[in-house]
Amino acid sequence: MPPILFNLDSDPSLFDALLEAMAANRGQLEQRKFPDDESYLRVHSDCADRDVIIYCNLYQPDNKILRLLFLIYTVKEMGAKQVGLITPYLPYMRQDKQFHHGECVSSRPFSQLLSAALDLLVTMDPHLHRYHSLDEIYTIKSTVVPAAPLIAEWIKQNISTPLLIGPDIESEQWVSEVARMSQAPFQVLQKIRHGDTDVEVSSPHLEQYHDATPVLVDDIISSGRTMLETIQHLKHAGIKRPVCIGVHGIFSGDAFMQLEQVSDVVTTQCIPHPSNRIDIAQPLAKATLLLLNE
Structure with missing residues (x-):
């Protein structure tokens, strides 16, 4: 069975290219806001015994991370076999050291948050400065696609x-x-x-x-x-x-x-912008399929 691919608040043109490159089924997702600005989310696709991949570009992550966690939780509750994330931009990698007392080394709690929720992660050239690889802080299967x-x-x-x-x-x-x-x-x-x-x-x-x-x-x-x-x-x-x-x-x-x-x-x-001229869908899709089948 092909994986189910969801687009969560991200570039639709790259999503369509990923969908084709992975020969995936399009995930059906309903979202809206309650009057108090809380998020409503409902999954209409049958995820039981299926591999589920979420394409969510985590550039400006604070606007997306809570809905991402809601979606991961929901598809797992529906019986998904594996749940993976494709994010061309992986945030909270630059703060990798405490420079002043009391600073949050945000790369560590953020990686723990995603590792606890997901089974696999695919990204492109994250900011690895003091870390030599994602495996130093992420405890799930991951692939870095080189640009x-x-x-x-x-x-x-x-x-x-x-x-x-x-x-x-x-x-x-x-x-x-x-x-x-x-x-x-x-x-x-x-x-x-x-x-x-x-x-x-x-x-x-x-x-x-x-x-x-x-x-x-x-x-x-x-x-x-x-x-x-x-x-x-x-x-x-x-x-x-x-x-x-x-x-x-x-x-x-x-x-x-x-x-x-x-x-x-x-x-x-990696980040939607008028200067985008280098396509990334094919290598991201290939890396995701390989990781799913490990």
Whole structure:
């Protein structure tokens, strides 16, 4: 039997693509609000002895997590065999250390909450900084789908002479992998900090790439400051208008507007946005089906 796939408050176009890629049955779900703003939820699909997958993009999670828990509880009560979650953006990963007394290391209670409710989890490039893998905090079956191959393929299909740019030494491993997959050269800029606000950026080897299109790649574009600083340096070096690629395009404030003025901005479908140009449905669907059958 194919799995049942529910869409909970998330991008309908990606849901339709996942539904087709997984050959899944569309889950029928009824939702509304009571006058006191509490949530009503009813599942109309027969979930007994079926694998159930919930597509719920947990970007801005506080608006969705309670309804997600209600849905998980309900389909389990109806007899679902396994209940999984596809969330292209996995939240509460950045707070992975207590910097000040009394701070909540939110990644840990959030992971415990989802692990207690679910059987499996599929996401794309979560923010793993101090954690080496999701297994350090999640106790369920999980798969991280890498965005690097998708970004590399997009570069190969759309940019004739790319030059991958890393804004600092910390980006080298990520940028070099995308460059290898897209069969393109890469350069990593060097930052020399002279003070809290005095930062010198150097790039001694850019002169030979004046005919190339610089491609800046990052996992999360939030304020866009790192990319904007890097673009300013590239502009001084006299090379072409760059392309900025992000896995998760958060774009706080006017970040997108500022970046769009000086570059072409491209993101994956992980967070719905007009810059989405890199499809992610096929690898998410494949990873989910593999995890279901383990």
